[in-house]
Amino acid sequence: MSSIIDDETQVAAPSEKMSRNDWLLQIFLITVGLIIALPIIIAIFTSLKSVTDINANPYNIFPRDWTLDNYRTAWNATPFGRYLLNSAIQSGVIVICQVLFSILAAFAFSFLKFPGRDLMFYVILGSLMVPFQLTFIPNFIFVSELPRNCMELFGESAEFCSSLGANSYFGLTVPFLASAFGVFLLRQFFLALPKELYDSAQIDGASNFRFLWQIVVPLSGGAISALGIFAFLGAWSQYLWPLIITNDQSMRTVQIGIRFFLFDQERGADWGSLMAGAVIVMLPTLVIFLVAQRQLVKGIAMTGLKG
């Protein structure tokens, strides 16, 4: 499994000499790869075409004259900057909390002994079985009513209450601040660390908390960053929840922003600036893919999950 992204794989029919077949396979895979990546390639090149070029030669994939005009149009027509800021905050908060809370829980599950520990682990794992479709309506009602209930509790003058409901960063992020997947992933990794580390830390009189931050976390950089990447991709791509929990344009994430931009823009069928918008939305995840393809693929292959 670990060989999935390495080149020296020992797999189907290795030592055979078939240079002609090798060659055919190369062409086949390049062709298939290009077909799969084609929608993304088309989006990128269309975003770099001028409006006249798109209308005059719609089926030339390559731009005749390269231009960033579509990005300027998209950026001015709709508050993409604000959407990006919202998505960055939303994803940032989700990543930080998921990573932090998963580290804490995974540590308890792999190093501490206390009654009910295994039961709690199965309870947390069990949450993976509960589909989002079951929880999102009550969660929507809960979050929407939070400011009112908060004011009943703390009085009308409690200003922080208004920042808890729909159209708030709190509302956008709060249902996703913990991750059973993250707990599971990190627990697997922590369990593989040598137990002697813990014993010697105890002998040295270090507290559990100190042991966690000074020994376990530094040793688990790979697993923690993998979790961070998965959490980011999941948060950045979210659709249904941000769609229902925001109706104020200034609180939309990029994914919802591009949806409304599409329905505004399509009346003029300005596909150039629409594709520019799509590129803006997917750029952060594409960069992560190019930088961290190895960890991403490995993580998916090992856990069978996308986070």
Added chain:
Amino acid sequence: MQNSSPPKGKGMQKVMAALEGYLYLLPTLIILGVFVFYPIVSSFNLSLTRVAPFGNQTRYVGFENYQRLFTEILEGGDYWNSLKVSFWFTLGTVPTGIFLAVGLAIALSYPLKRLSWFHRLLIFIPIVISSAVTGVIFRFLYNPAVGYLNYWLTFVGIEEGPNWLASKDWALIAVSIAVVWRQLGFNVIIALAGVQNIDGTYYEAAKVDGANMWHRIRHITLPLLSPTLFFLLIINVINSLQTFGEINILTDGGPGQATTNLVYAIFVDGFIGTPLRGFASAQAYLLALIIVIVSIIQFRGLGRRVNY
């Protein structure tokens, strides 16, 4: 009893250790408790209620919402339609996606000296594309005036391609193509991990026996891959039942209700126009039941060897 009771200090230590353990779990337990476990109950309670017309009074109606759903099934109403849409969508996307993924995984698993990172880059790339972006890009590709898809179809002799998103017959297929594309990277990665887990000596032995490539795939790769295929089947069925983003952007459930699947019906009933949250929750409960049954099949299947 009295004699064997531990010294007070030790009992205290135990309590402190337990407290400390739960303190580490606390943030995760609170979030999951409030936003995953509690909604299992509140969603069910909600599904037993209805908002009275011309007022905000929610009242308890027992199983009325469920009765309405079953009546709709029997009479071929809206719920029957969304069940059918989800069924055909699953049947259309899941086998196609798995077939493509396994084919590509087998091709990718041949050891090539050059460019294998490049192939993988191109083939895996959809894993980082969101459903919203998928929807927007495919809306462009399907566009009857400037879209690429019907233009490409002219190369294979189809001069008049379908009006993908506006046609009742083609809209679901159009959504399916987009979703299969977005899922492909993930499926190939899982399938490739499965193919690479197969012990190379099987192939060596088969080669000694004179089996050709097709025989090796048919009699070694596919049987030994069956646990992976099973896993892919389950995970893809669940994903296809949960598809929402592409539908929202490509077709908005239409034309008519041609692409209103179970999730989309929940969204429309719960959030569009006059929200019928109780009725939507009843649908959510039934959908969750289907999904949980599928995942239980998965957990049972994982324990067994599905190899031969």
